[in-house]
Amino acid sequence: MRLTYEQDVRGHSVVDAQGSVIGEVEQLYLDSDSFKLAGVRVKLRSEVADALGVQRSLLHAGFLDVPAEAIQSLGQAVVLRTEARSLLMPT
Structure with a gap:
């Protein structure tokens, strides 16, 4: 089955609750049963990762x-x- 998106969010900025841009969307995760969004992988800005x-x-x-x-x-x-x-995740 082929899934299509009306708007591809890969590359869009990711902003946290404090209004800081932390990176950009690298990948979308879909739930395999419901095909609903399960999450996103964020490519962090270097200063945020640090x-x-x-x-x-x-x-x-x-x-x-x-x-x-x-x-x-x-x-x-x-x-x-x-x-x-x-x-x-807590370490």
Whole structure:
């Protein structure tokens, strides 16, 4: 089955609840049963990755997986309901 999107959000800015642009959408995750959005993978800005302690290198960006429940709106930008730091798994 082929899925199409009226608007492709890959590359759109991701803004956290504090109004900070933390990166851009790298990938969409869909629930395989319902075909609803399950989340997005965010390619973090280098300074955000460093501030969050997310591993990155000069050649590889840091990424953060954001569940759909943490997304407030999806449009010209993806707006999160929370700060990026609260999405990190406890270590």
